[in-house]
């Protein structure tokens with residue numbers, strides 16, 4: 001059996017309502033369900049974790065509507081950095097960074113080719129990254145000379161605590177977002193910050209407009225679709241308090257057109273973006 005049916009990670013119950021099904025590119029159908037208690041949306045049933053590699057073949061280097069077109073190019077590196085620095089500003093990261101005395105340690109989980117690890121290293125951080133994608137980690141280690149590890153975060157042994165842990169567009173891919181947040185809590189300094197971004201499943205965003213064709217409904221690459229409420233709930237259950245919440249992105253109009261720029265600006269002002277950024281610290 002290649003699939004597993006899982007309970008809601010927030011309620012630990014199996015009481016959910018199927019919303020719709022959508023095929024992967026090989027025709028395999030996946031169903032999105034909504035928990036009847038808390039409203040969390042997730043793909044269920046889903047492939048077992050050890051089956052996932054077949055869905056990620058060529059994810060970072062072949063043009064598909066789901067993956068990336070040559071993620072290792074200079075153009076992509078620049079684009080990733082442009083977005084990251086905007087996100088960091090919105091999250092008030094630079095104020096936090098300035099407040100740390102002495103050496104600073106950071107960990108980027110789901111670091112892909114290591115662009116954020118590289119960025120922090122250049123700013124004087126001791127930065128490390130981890131990802132399960134071998135080709136990405138090879139790029140990070142060999143070309144960018146970074147401290148990047150290929151492996152599963154949950155089974156990896158870390159030997160220090162971090163001031164900053166990040167999950168950029170990663171939590172939606174995970175089989176066990178709850179266990180990740182729990183482990184992050186144990187690795188974070190008491191005064192440290194967790195920053196994350198993920199697609200935002202909210203009625204007041206482009207998701208409503210696009211329905212099952214919403215740009216982030218890539219099953220089974222994306223397994224969890226959090227709203228602000230369900231994500232804040234998960235963080236709170238694991239001992240975190242949210243300190244900042246920002247949304248961005250509209251998905252309306254073609255990239256780089258005036259229409260897209262206007263729609264993105266409006267989405268951000270009205271807190272109706274279909275991506276969200278969260279900053280959280282340990283609950284005192």
Ligand SMILES: [Zn+2]
Nearest residue numbers: 008011035038
């Ligand atoms: Zn639930």
